[in-house]
Amino acid sequence: MRTPSRPAALVGQVFLGAGAVQAGLLTREQLRSSAWRRVLRGVYVDAALADHPEHRLRAVELLAPPTAVLAGRTAAWLHGVDTAWExxxxxxxxxxxxxxxxxxxxxxxxxxxLAAGDVVRxxxxxxxxxxxxxxxxxxxxPPAETVPVLDPLLSRTGALVSDVWRAVGSGRGCADAREALTRVDQLAESPQESRVRLLLWAAGLRPVSQHVVVDAQGRFVARVDLAFPEQRVAVEYDGWWHAERGQFARDRRRLNALQAAGWRVxxxxxxxxxxxxxxxxxxRALLAS
Known part of the structure; x- marks a missing residue:
């Protein structure tokens, strides 16, 4: 099998396929080889590079007009919300x-x-x-889909709910937007925690986010995802990270400390x-017991 052609000018790059062919760097047949991976129509990346969001963004930049602005969940990812990218x-x-x-x-x-103030670099x-x-x-x-992105976006950027409310304005989607903005909580630390909180809200339950539990002497015990302090009930989301090496023992010590302080989890x-x-x-059974 012939080794795929890998011109030095294209190694580690995202590039327009037509441009590489016109420049004589590749033939059309070579462009279709395993050396290159198509990112978007007409745009390729060095297949030796691991998949990364930057490749897709670079591909869009090669195709889009100069007046284009990255927006929505893509913009949220660029503002620092890692979980916004799928x-x-x-x-x-x-x-x-x-x-x-x-x-x-x-x-x-x-x-x-877009107004001038709507665009940043x-x-x-x-x-x-x-x-x-x-x-x-x-x-x-719907809020069930948007709040898990809004929670960390507002937390990381410091954007105010009141400013977002004004920016929503009227028209399509404004009802969902206003409902979502009444449910955001910048203290949430993960999308799944946000989803659990929304489920509880939908059931008429109002937990406190990121509640700090102390013992009878006022010493710190733990900070819990969601809490009902009067009933001393905590709700904790267990994600994949709880399976990491050593995490089980830490979780058990933390649970024992919470139970010793009179809390149920x-x-x-x-x-x-x-x-x-x-x-x-x-x-509900736990809260009532």
Whole structure:
């Protein structure tokens, strides 16, 4: 089998396939070899590089007009919300009304007029501001989908709910957005914690987020995800990190300390989120006992 051609100018790069062929760096047959991986239509990356969001962003930049602005969940990721990025989710871009570009598979293109204050630079990229990003996400779907992104976005950027509320305005999606903004909690530390909190809210339960538990002498015991302090009941989400080496022993010591302080703990896993009725029943029984 012939070794695929790997010109030095393309090693470690994201590039336009047509440009590489026109420059004589590759033939069309060589472009289709295992040396290169297609990122978007007409855009390729060195296959030796591991998949990374930066490759898709660079691919979009090679195709998009210079007036394009990265937006939505893509912007949230650039603002520091790591959990906002999902491989199955398209890169989100806003272009001015009348701009002719697209459609492009893997890219969600929205035409809108952005005010000067709606656009910031993160590095060399044009990105919607934290407030504009939060408003767009809040309008994009039901609170169960948007709040787990809004919680860390507002926490990391310091954007104010009141400013986002004003930016939401009126029109399509504003009802979902306003409902989401009444449920955000910047203290949440993971998307799953946000989802658990939303389930409890939907059932009429109002836990306290990131509650600090102290013992009878006022000494720190633990900080719990969600708490009902009057009943001394904590709700903790157990994610994959609880299976890490040494974590089990730490979790057990922490649980023993909470129980010694008179607290009971309801542990929630991903499976519990698929049966919210049973989860709420277990919590209500614990609160009533």
């Amino acid at each position: 491989e199955a989710h398209p890169v989100e871009v806003v272009v001015p009304p009348g701009a002719r570009w697209g459609p492009v598979a893997g890219v969600r293109i929205r035409h809108a007029r 993160i590095g060399r990229r044009r990105v919607t501001s934290a407030v504009r990003t939060a408003a767009d996400i809040a309008r994009s779907g 309801l542990h929630v896993t991903a499976a519990d989120l698929h049966d919210p009725t049973a989860l709420i029943a277990r919590l």
